[in-house]
Amino acid sequence: MKLLENKNILITGGSRGIGKGIVYKLVENGANVAFTYSSSSSVSKEIVNDLASEKNNIKAYKSDASVFEECEVLIKNVISDFGDIDVLINNAGITKDNLLMRMSENDFDSVIEINLKSVFNMTKAVQKIFLKKRSGSIINMSSVVGIKGNAGQSNYAASKAGIIGFSKSTAIELGSRNIRCNVIAPGFIKTEMTDNLSASVIESWNSTIPLKRPGETHDVANLCLFLASDLSSYITGQVINVDGGLLT
C-alpha cells in the first residue's frame, strides 16, 4: 500500500515550481490531489492531463488564495468533487522584493495578503471539516527568510515569519482534535521564482550552503510527503528547514 493511499490532499499554487513538484510527489504516492493556481490555466490543464493515467483523482481549480470568499467556495467545490479533505498544503506565494526605501505600500500589502492572509483564509475554511472528523494535517510553506530576515525582502520575510506564528498557534489550538499543523522553511530552491536571480547572487548563495548546491523541488516535496502521511502523526507545531544546512 502506498503512503498516501485514500488521502485527499488540497494544495494551493500547484501549477509551478515547488507546488508542482509536490503535486507529482503526492500523486506518485497514491494521493488524490486538488490543486489551485492563480493564472496558469493551460499549464494546470497539462499537469492534470499528464497525471490522468494514474488511478488517483486529480483536479485543478482557479482560485485566488488571498480572497477569503474564494477559499470558502474552493473548499465547498473540493468537498463536492472529492468527498473529503485530509491534508491542506498552503504553498502559494509571491515575492515583490525591494529595499524598504523603495518598497510601495501596495507591494507590502499584496505580499502579506497572498503569502500570509491566504494561510488564514484556507485554514479557516478547512478547519470545520477537520474538526468534524477529528483529524487533519496542515502544512504551511514559510522560508528561511522568515526566520533570519533578508535585505530587500522585508515584506516577504514578514509574511513568512507570520506564517510561523500562525502555524504554532493553530497547532496548539487544534492539537486536542488531532489536527496537526507544521511549517516547512525552504532555503534556496531552484524554481521559476529563483530563475530571476543573477548568476553572481546564485553563486554567493551556493558558497554559504554547507551542501554547496541549491535545493530541488523534490527535496521539499519529500518532506511534504512525510508531513502529509501518518508517519508524522506525533509531529505538530514544528518548523522544519529544507535548506542544505544554510541556517546552521
Ligand code: NAP
Ligand atoms: P513559483 O514558482 O512562483 O509558484 C508560485 C505558485 O503559487 C504558482 O502555482 C502560482 O500560480 C501560485 N500563486 C501565486 N499567487 C497565487 C494566489 N493569489 N492564489 C493562488 N495561487 C497563487 O513559487 P515557488 O518558488 O514554487 O514557491 C512556492 C512556495 O515556496 C512559496 O510560498 C514561496 O514563498 C516558498 N519558498 C520558495 C523558495 C524558493 O527558493 N523557490 C524558498 C523558500 C520558500 P500561477 O502559476 O497561476 O501564477
